[in-house]
Amino acid sequence: MSNGQKLWQIFREQDGKPVDLSAKSPVAGVSRRTFLEVLGYSTAALTLSGCRAPQQKIIPYLKQPVEFTPGVSSWFASVCGGCSASCGVLVKVRDGRPIKLEGNPDHPLSSGGLCALAHGMVFGLYDPERLRQPLIGSRPATWEQIDQEITQKLAAIKQSGGKVRLLTGPTTGPTSLETIQKFLSQFSDAKHITYQPVSTDAIRQAHLRSHGTNAIPSYRFDKARLVISFSADFLGTWISPVQFTRGYAKARSLQNGEREMLRHVQFESRMSLTGSNADTRVKVSPAEETQALIYLAKLVATSNEANGAGGTSALPVAEQLATFEPARLNQKTRTAVERIAKDLMKPQGDGLIVSGSADADVQYLVNFINSAAGNYGNTVDLAASSASNHSSDQDIVELVRQMNAGEIAALIVSGVNPAYDYFDSQSFIHGTQKVPLKVSLNSTLDETSSLADYVCPQSHFLEAWDDVEPARGTFSVNQPTIAPLFQTRAFQESLLRWGGDGRTFYEVLRQSWREKLFPRQKQYTNFDEFWDQTLQKGVFTPESSAIDTPAFKSDGLEQTIARLISISGDTPDGLGLVLYQKVSLRDGQYANNPWLQELPDPITKITWDNYASVSPRYAATTGLEEGRVVRISKGPAWIEVPVHIQPGQHDDVVAIALGYGRTKAGKAGNNVGANAYAFVAFTEGTFRYQTAGIKLEKTSNRIEFAQSQTKDSMEDRPLVRELALADYTKGKGETEEEYGSLWSPHDYPEHKWGMAVDLSACVGCAACVVSCQAENNVPVVGKDEVRRRREMHWIRIDRYFEGDREDPKVFYQPVMCQQCDNASCESVCPVLATVHSSEGLNMQVYNRCVGTRYCENNCPYKVRRFNWFEYPHSDPIANLALNPDVTVRSRGVMEKCTFCVQRIEEVKIRARNEGRAINDNEIQPACQQSCPANAIIFGDLTDVKSRVAQLKKSGRNYTLLDELNERPPTSYLAKVRNSEEV
Amino acid sequence: MPNIESAKRFTAAFFEREEDLIAGAAEARLAGFEVYDVYTPYPVHGMDRAVALPPSRLTWIALLAGALGLVFGLTLQVWTSAYDWPLNVGGKPFNSFPLFIPVTFELTVLFSGLIAIGVLFARNRMWLFSKRRVFERVTDDRFVLVLKQSDASFDIDKAQRLFSRHHAIDVVEGDQFV
């Protein structure tokens, strides 16, 4: 696998897929960039006349595949393998290369949305640092060798009856599980252990206690009217963020003339993405948080509704709770709790309490309140319980113990990296030395793989077959969209080989679907038909036999409450540590993905780093400045990270993001930030991500963050406009002032593209940013360049903190090129490199641009991005991720958002070829397509019936900086908070 | 002006002071001599009158050149931006006349200046390495009055007297002026 060419060879042999170098594939001869370079140096080149562009080859097929046309993208329904939430995706394949993931609108869970992480997956596929062949020790080997040696050793273990352990991440696919079980069944003592560095195991355990089911319910935010979250970051990183964001946005949507919306109250100690979107955000320390929860439980249990409602077994604990006094809570918090307690009980069942706590007791209490409020069966659904994020903290701890005790004969690791993210990674590493057979199925030579005797890289999920069942009764098939680029194979394949099963996993998959799922539907009589349909639709939901929710079991509840009361009372105040995941990097598995590394954190806007967030007051009292490196320690665990002063954070809390400080992630991911997993504790059967009583010492170093936004306040400018729901329903709203013009506007005969951004829907998750990056070949510039304020993102999400810095209101505002009719950038360009199109687009012609940067200066929205350097596009593998429809910009030219003009043109051409008009919503820019919150609406303003035209009539509609009279077709819909006043 | 070739013989008188030169030249002219030309180290004011040299017409040429530049500049801009390939730039009208004024002005000045000086050089036969007779020290501190001996009637003694009356320090005669 030395060069790009060979890779295509493989391609051809296996699939008969095309090798169309005539398409603008960067591996073919002159890439766009090189050309622009040539063009650039034309003056020089002209002098040595007669010099031609290098000779290019066209290599056609040998045998023309019928279903395939070179240069035309085809879409395949599949599943995102980024996390176990398994959102439905559509994979855009162009000339045999998957180049973009988009949400599958038909998918019941994600329903068309996608997160930042998912968009990064394409880069992961072409990550040049993926393992390209299996390794024995560190030597490259062939699969034959590997299979032979491993099967021998496993055979030996079978004889000796030694312990075999398969360690994977959460696995939901029925067929995969079946394969695993079948593989393990051949050993006398074998176990499949699922492990998640950041687990939600507490919820599973709590439901085992409260409802006797081993499940994590699926939370129906779309049905809820009141959401009370105790530091659960359900819009950012918790369980299934895309699904939850979709539901949340749906329940809060005001786009179709709704007059009411979901109300969201967040209790949390750090400023989370979710908290920043709450209508009421109550800042509490972890200990106070527990008390608030108990207090809520008290009010609920003692309320008449609860007792009247019967069914709930509230009464037994009612007395116990009645005596409870929330000593720690200040008045504000109490009133907040009392208010929601009232709203929660009437009407029953449309409230939803979620908690991010890793304490099973807390979760048990949450279940109690939810059931007391009658939310089970409505907003909390155990029937379609979520199969994703299932993992057992207990198991891996036990495993590590056994490893160190030398009891484990064989350890097979697949898709997890405990050597990095296990809380006591040292003992894991130490333990591996006592394991005779260590096999890693990870796709890179990461911290864990490098400990293994055999590394059998598994294929990227875009290269392999798989199936998933993220929620009970929702099945999807994950189909490959490209033959493996390297000598890798799916981990199921490996298990089949080693289990002595001759079949390919594809056959196994089809068979198990034929046997298990085909019978569960009546629509199709022929399996192949059913199979094809499922693949095309991307999801299969059998007629579910409705399971009624088991009753709430209150035995043990009293002890739980007693314990919670005691710990929440006893825990000393003083500095506590909260560990969290960022929306970009999550648990750190994808740390080698520069798109994600360079994605500004929604809250802090910091890239390429993690840091210790402290509250402004704490910083002031202890004399900490932004960027001051501090040493935080508890017991043996310590970490050195810079300080970030975070408005809205609790004074007693330091927050540090997990997922950083990888050492064997790859060029992009190594030594970015510091690893905080050492602070995770294992208590009462679950991993805990909060600890009290840490020590914080200043060091002499200070660093400068690579931050895409350094100014927090709006400076009293009406940039993001806000309305209280009360006022909005009263019909209060923006009245756009019409400014005169010196000249008559140009006419837009055919189309007039416009966009509306609903600030009330936008949660700031930044999925659009990465989506745009993937679609438009936006380069990554690296930490230093971001520090110099030169990040290249075409769409950015401005984040403002308003009001009291200790407890601010947070606003998000996605800003992309506004395509102004009176664009101030156009009139200053000397060479007509940016002019207005007949369809109202502000065009940017890269090959005409000479780079005066005058347009950049004169753009009031500052959305233009300049190519300061020649950004690297040298790696032939990484270049496969480039979108051939978008020019790769060369050094010295200006670039910016174009409303994804390449998509507009594609649809226009299709429509014209078919001789029809373009339908509303047929064209979707990358940002709109992937927005889980439906916050971006694009369309044709000449068509009065188009959705965007309708939305612009809304009372919430306003233009950013309208006083400048730039007259952009892009406008914003004011943010509405579900509260009496703003 | 007399054409150079026809000037066969000449008499040149050298002066030290511009007053003498002016007086001498003026008197010579009135006395009926044909003043061929006068050579001075710097522009002597009143000289033109003394030898009755008509005012130059170059100002008019400069004016016309300017007008040409103006028309050219305006046409170029209006034609390219509004007729040949109209483009919607910043929503402004195709013919954004007010914005065309600066370039028009500059072109006016450019044309006027360059053409004027071009004509000047051509008219004065000034170009690279152009060779013309230069009198001794005339570029330093001498003022020379040259009379043309167009015909036999030229009275050299009368000229001599006239010159000396105006303190000429030296008088030379020569053939073939150019």
Added chain:
Amino acid sequence: MSLRTAQIISLLVTLIGVAVVWQGSNFRGLGNQQGYQPAQPINFSHKVHAGDNQIQCLYCHSSADKSNVAGIPAASTCMNCHTKILKDSPEIQKIVAALAQNKPVEWVKVNDLPDHVAFNHSRHVTAGVKCQLCHGPVETMDRVEQFDALSMGFCVACHRTHREVTLDENGRPTVTKEATPKRLMASTDCSVCHH
């Protein structure tokens, strides 16, 4: 240097200046490959196929009406006929060999647009633009050459006359019909080709 020479020189300068302005639009810049006629691995004659035997362009370049690229025929396409016709000719044998060794033919690209230009064949073909308009009288070429400069000027020459363009007897594009209705115009928006 005399007045004469000066006048002559200035005259020449003016003439050159005028020539530049007059002919400037025809200057040959970098990347102008007009007349490029590379040798191909297989000695294929469009004259024989498209000319003498009247095979439709779209028979081989089958994606020209569906895709942005016209597509080069797969070796299998050739063999549709050449299993019977001239199956022994050395040139055909090359194709047979290619199929046998599973090693596709590497043709040399003749008409190659710069990478910052997005040209879509299907839109032009379905709009009824003749292939010859840009590719020239291919049916008369034994070895294909780049017929026109394919410069931006060449493209906008048609796009800016919002009219139907056909070829005259010399195969040169000419504007014939009256302006077609506005909404069917070929667009001159930069972003139509540059994105």
Added chain:
Amino acid sequence: MAVSVREVGRVEINETGQQTASFEIAHPVYSKLRSPLILGHKSYADVTRDICQLLDPKPGRGWWISFSVSLVLLVIGVVAAVHTVTTGIGTWGLNKTVGWAFGITNFVFWIGIGHAGTFISAILFLFNQKWRTSVNRSAEAMTLIAVMCAGLFPIIHMGRPWLFYWVLPYPNTRGTLWVNFRSPLLWDFFAISTYFTISAVFWYLGLVPDLATARDRTKSKLRQTLYRAMSLGWNGSNRTWSRYETVYTVLAALATPLVLSVHSIVSFDFATSLIPGWHSTIFPPYFVAGAVFSGFAMVMTLMILVRKLMHLEDYITAQHLENMCKVALLTGSIVGLAYVTEIFIGVYSGNPNEIFVIINRGLGPYAWAYWIMFSCNALVPQLFWFKKLRTSIPAIFTLSILINVGMWFERFVIIVTSLHRDFLPSSWAMYTPTITEVGLLVGSFGLFFTAFLIFLRLFPVISINEVKGVLGYAKH
């Protein structure tokens, strides 16, 4: 000096039958009040000798030292420029918010310097200010060099400088895609090239008679060929002189509005944009005044050096410097007034963005730059009210340098403080120059002085013929 000839048409025939014409010459009246412009009772020959002898002999140590110093600076600049062009504008400290800084600052600064020369030679000529004669030659040379320095920056600062010719409206193979005549940058291009051409021509025209003088004196063969070539066969003929003067006056008349137009147009780069702090109608007059101000400061600096270096005390007298001080005082006060007006209008406008810019300049992160600018440009020139300072060479020298520093900062302040905090606080950013940018600034000074020193060696520093013309000034 003016000699007027009054004719008395009296022609009489005497007994010998000879014609005699008699008339009188009205001799000019010289003022007794005026002090002479040129000291030391020079004769024409003295003037010629004094100026020309500066050319022939080998340059002295002073010249060599200053030449090598400026050459070093120039090399630094060249290195910086090459680095920029080959690596990218990323080598500068610019970012997504501040797209212009040092580059354009230097550009405007040098254009400003380039204003004094033509101002002196054209406007003072039209106002018949005789004292200009001994300074205009080198002032014009300075103008040309400064404009060259300026002209380089817009090209270097482009992302793809090798394509700068795309701003020319020439027929091309893109279906003739023209240029955007609405862009102030294009106006700049025309304004500066025109200004440079006209100034060069004007300067050269004034040079021709002196070149002839040099031609007729120099011993060196090489120089002789050079001067012969360039003096275009000048022989001081009166006809030539009279046309020459006409055209000279025409050019002066053309150059005068040109001087005003150039910096007005440069100011349009900012005035026509919508960035608060740029978007201001006061800019054209304010920039022009500033330009003349800085230009004169630079001329004074140079003249003081030149008269020392080349012993021209008799020609460039204290009187000359004092006059220039007066001009600087006037223009400096205009600039100061402009600053105050800007503040007033900014606040008076009630436009929050404008008000913010005013505050941000005075108190923001770049306040230091603003106050350097304010004190150097608005306060320092006020010292010229005192005749003591106007006439003390060291004082003038220091003040003129201060003024130049101030004027450079004026451009820096206008550009950077307006850009770095504009409409959306989310995009606010800071700008810090890199070593490359500093190198370019230094290099531009290197180019400036190198070229000027070469000029000193190659051409008569003082307009010989014009000085001869004013020798009689205040003579009796």
